[in-house]
Amino acid sequence: MAELQISGDLIASENDKVRTAQKSDYDALGARLDRHGVDIETITNKVAAFFVAVPSWGVGTGGTRFALFPGHGEPRGIFDKLDDCAVIQQLTRATPNVSLHIPWDKADPKQLKAHADALGLGFDAMNSNTFSDAADQKHSYKYGSLSHVDQATRSQAIDHNIECIDIGVAIGSKALTVWVGDGSNFPGQSNFAKSFERYLGSMAEIYKALPDDWRIFSEHKMYEPAFYSTVVQDWGTNYLIAQTLGPKAFCLVDLGHHAANTNIEMIVSRLIQFKKLGGFHFNDSKYGDDDLDAGSIDPYRLFLVFNELVDAEDRGVPDFHPAHMIDQSHNVTDPIESLISSANEIRRAYAQALLVDRKALGAFQDDNDALMASDSLKRAYRTDVEPILAEARLRAGGAIDPIATYRKSQYRLKIGKERPASLAGGGGII
Numbered sequence: 001m002a003e004l005q006i007s008g009d010l011i012a013s014e015n016d017k018v019r020t021a022q023k024s025d026y027d028a029l030g031a032r033l034d035r036h037g038v039d040i041e042t043i044t045n046k047v048a049a050f051f052v053a054v055p056s057w058g059v060g061t062g063g064t065r066f067a068l069f070p071g072h073g074e075p076r077g078i079f080d081k082l083d084d085c086a087v088i089q090q091l092t093r094a095t096p097n098v099s100l101h102i103p104w105d106k107a108d109p110k111q112l113k114a115h116a117d118a119l120g121l122g123f124d125a126m127n128s129n130t131f132s133d134a135a136d137q138k139h140s141y142k143y144g145s146l147s148h149v150d151q152a153t154r155s156q157a158i159d160h161n162i163e164c165i166d167i168g169v170a171i172g173s174k175a176l177t178v179w180v181g182d183g184s185n186f187p188g189q190s191n192f193a194k195s196f197e198r199y200l201g202s203m204a205e206i207y208k209a210l211p212d213d214w215r216i217f218s219e220h221k222m223y224e225p226a227f228y229s230t231v232v233q234d235w236g237t238n239y240l241i242a243q244t245l246g247p248k249a250f251c252l253v254d255l256g257h258h259a260a261n262t263n264i265e266m267i268v269s270r271l272i273q274f275k276k277l278g279g280f281h282f283n284d285s286k287y288g289d290d291d292l293d294a295g296s297i298d299p300y301r302l303f304l305v306f307n308e309l310v311d312a313e314d315r316g317v318p319d320f321h322p323a324h325m326i327d328q329s330h331n332v333t334d335p336i337e338s339l340i341s342s343a344n345e346i347r348r349a350y351a352q353a354l355l356v357d358r359k360a361l362g363a364f365q366d367d368n369d370a371l372m373a374s375d376s377l378k379r380a381y382r383t384d385v386e387p388i389l390a391e392a393r394l395r396a397g398g399a400i401d402p403i404a405t406y407r408k409s410q411y412r413l414k415i416g417k418e419r420p421a422s423l424a425g426g427g428g429i430i
């Protein structure tokens with residue numbers, strides 16, 4: 001039977017150390033926001049209701065194509081991974097759901113559900129894997145999967161995605177994310193039109209297997225592992241896919257899957273406007289698909305993405321409920337600490353975006369007042385919303401300072417003794 005790993009008493013005693021300071025900071029911020037006509041309680045309640053899913057593959061140490069340097073207490077399988085995910089949720093109260101990757105996380109669905117239930121966790125979108133070969137599979141994905149020239153290979157990839165849906169149904173998931181590594185390394189290696197046609201045909205088969213209340217997310221990525229062309233390379237192609245498949249198909253935006261300097265927030269706006277934004281894989285990048293911690297390189301860009309989401313929320317865009325998920329690879333940090341920090345950064349961007357004075361911004365835009373329009377975003381972004389984030393955690397039973405409390409718990413040391421060192425944990429960069 002799974003049990004919560006961090007003692008409630010420890011969280012309470014750590015909170016007690018900083019409770020007075022937290023109250024004072026929260027009250028001061030409340031007074032400051034009040035002067036601008038903003039009710040801090042409204043913001044805190046919205047932040048407390050904002051959740052982001054943790055990727056099962058993120059709690060193991062990630063690797064590069066050069067090497068993987070595992071840490072202490074690496075999860076040995078999905079049940080250990082769920083235990084680690086529960087620690088993140090216990091301390092942040094921002095991550096109640098886990099996104100699974102099949103076949104890495106394959107297990108008896110009943111046991112998965114029971115283990116997650118006992119930990120107070122649920123499941124977000126399922127992720128299929130047709131970018132690497134499983135030990136027992138008949139046809140290789142070396143030259144592609146859903147767009148492969150060979151029908152038998154495509155069928156195998158389709159069947160795998162349908163199996164992911166079946167597992168997802170059994171554990172309470174409501175969406176499937178499909179990312180394929182299909183593409184080419186040489187001009188002329190594959191026919192662009194034919195491979196995309198085959199991909200669409202395969203996706204249509206998967207789409208047919210979706211339950212009525214499910215969504216399917218296609219994830220674009222401009223390069224890697226294919227370095228000349230990928231079949232689903234950008235948001236335009238992704239939009240075509242979602243549009244072609246039907247109303248249950250949406251586009252997933254992984255922040256790292258674009259060319260450097262791409263205006264991602266504008267892509268988000270376009271997809272919202274045409275009702276095809278399915279959700280996100282949050283992370284950060286400097287050069288490419290670096291899978292760095294959310295908000296660690298360009299927190300302003302993360303804020304600008306959330307500015308579009310809050311704008312849509314504000315305008316009351318119908319049926320607007322994008323899936324928020326993290327997709328990161330942690331190579332030099334304790335993955336649990338990175339995911340705690342990332343969940344907080346994502347909530348921070350949301351809280352800052354909620355502080356934008358949208359009425360004033362709209363008036364500046366209408367007056368062509370570029371400087372003040374920009375300043376109204378900056379004003380919100382400059383606000384230190386940490387007291388709001390801490391208050392949301394505290395009220396939900398989490399930690400005012402989750403990283404400090406995690407370190408105090410010595411969880412890593414403890415599980416390091418229980419889990420023998422191994423290279424297990426699978427890959428982790430998509």
Ligand SMILES: [Mn+2]
Nearest residue numbers: 254281327430
């Ligand atoms: Mn991704």
